[in-house]
Amino acid sequence: MTYPRLVARNLMRHPLRTILTTLSIALSIFLVCAVLTLPSALDAIMERAASNVRIAVHHKAGFTYWLPGAYMHKVRNLPGVIGVNEYSWFGGVYDEPKNMFPNFAVDPETVEQVWPDYHIAPEALARFKRIRNGALVGDDTMRKFGWRIGQNVTLKGTIFPIELTFEIVGTIGGMANPTMFWFSRKYLDEAMESRGGFNRVGMIWLRAASPEQVDGIVAQVDALFRNSEAEVAAETEKAFIGSFMATFQGLLRVILLVGFLVVGAVVLIAANTSAMGIRERIPEIAILKSLGFRRGPILAALLAESSLQGLVGGLLGAGAAYAILEALRVAGKTGFTGVLGPLGGFRMSPGVAAEGVAVALVVGFVAGLVPAWNGARTNVIEALRRLF
């Protein structure tokens, strides 16, 4: 007979109750781990997607405002700039309005200079430059609509009052957004010619020769268009993606809050279960005290029960969260990226797992604290009277 055995025997006194309480802790820790993974997962997505030498230039008033087309030529000759391209939002839909995905007019001639990390096949890029209505499409969009290379697809403009038919000439991969659709800016200009032309660009992308030159180029671009008809804001690609991510911060805070409210609710449930279990055992605690057990060891044994329950729940919950996120990540790598979306990129760090287990341990300890304290203070005579 040992103290650990006494704790284990008491825990398994009502196996179903113990298992259900442990599972409720495990479920809450699973949620906490998943929620705690979100911020780091978003950071990881941003780190992975953003180049440290690409610079986004957009209208100072916001992404939806157009910039004069001449700005492209002005930034091309800045020292340290080795590539310039554009993103002009076409806003086209395929077949019906719900089939919306990011489609941009770009300059085919400088794609490989600005986005060498997008792994576009040389032959696809060559066709993209040669075929005036050629389009490069991300894997997810190809998969979603069942498109294939060589197929013609028509997008109906929602910003521009035109319909354009494209020939898919290749795919965009690497670090690119897998839902992207690119086509030639010249094709858009030709289509708009009969409507008075459209000499504007949505955003300008620059590529610096080295990361050290990025800050200087950003400052130069800002200075170049200061007090002009359309002032710009230049920023690194990381900062640009980060500003998009910032829109999720509020949602993230709500999710975190809900996650911790769940933990709070589980603490109350576990505390209630613990209190019920200890209340049932008051006469037994009185027997232990009558045999000579002091308050300290009794309190420690009761707290060990609830803490152990928390620890097991934490290990189960954190383990399940790790296993499921890892399985999603593997599934994401093996072709389910479109189905899983960003979930396929989430990875739980050992730190988050440790935090989850620590939270579970605290949940168990706190849940058991008051009932155990009251139990350990049991008055032997009063408790024994209940027996007779």
Added chain:
Amino acid sequence: MIDVRNVSRLYHRGVDLVHALEHVTLHVPAGRFVALMGPSGSGKSTLLHLVAGLDRPDGGEVVVAGQALSELDEDGLAGWRARHVGLIFQFYNLLPVLTAIENVELPLLLTSLGRGERRERAELALRAVGLAHRAHHRPQQLSGGEQQRVAIARAIVTDPDLLVADEPTGDLDAKSAEDILTLLQELNRAFDKTIVMVTHDPRAERWVDTVVRLDKGVLVDDGGLGRATA
């Protein structure tokens, strides 16, 4: 062995004050087997609890084996009980989640004995009460008499000076009750244990050395034990 000196104990029952014991004085020499008898509410269980160090008097003093119990705080009393007192209850009060031998071993957790030695002593105590063959049974798998034997083994496993028993035969049939009383008598005679037992059972008089009677909290017959020593 036991000196009860002018002890009183009051209880609050609602707004009423109940005199459970009034100025009781008693001396029990070492090695005696004493029965405390009296009608319900006579104060015999209260006296037993005071002698066992489970409760404290409102007046007077209890001295056991030279130790004035009033000098000990709650933890001190717990330690003293672990070393000097073995308790036997009417409803056995074994922990249902432990086997018989684990229940017997429980008080030894409070000693410095190693795991192996604790197990040996528990086996020895179970053999002493004739239940070695039921060592690995849970309380609910044992009869009432067997459970009380396990409780007695638990009470003697630390080799205490004093055994206190509160109605140890109260929940048993006649045959089992006689067996338990015989066992207690053997422990008293063979191992010179001082035993104080509360009982309603008049047949118990055949097994004990002395019968002390209480009524309404007052000692009405000291069984020839006399007053407490100074």
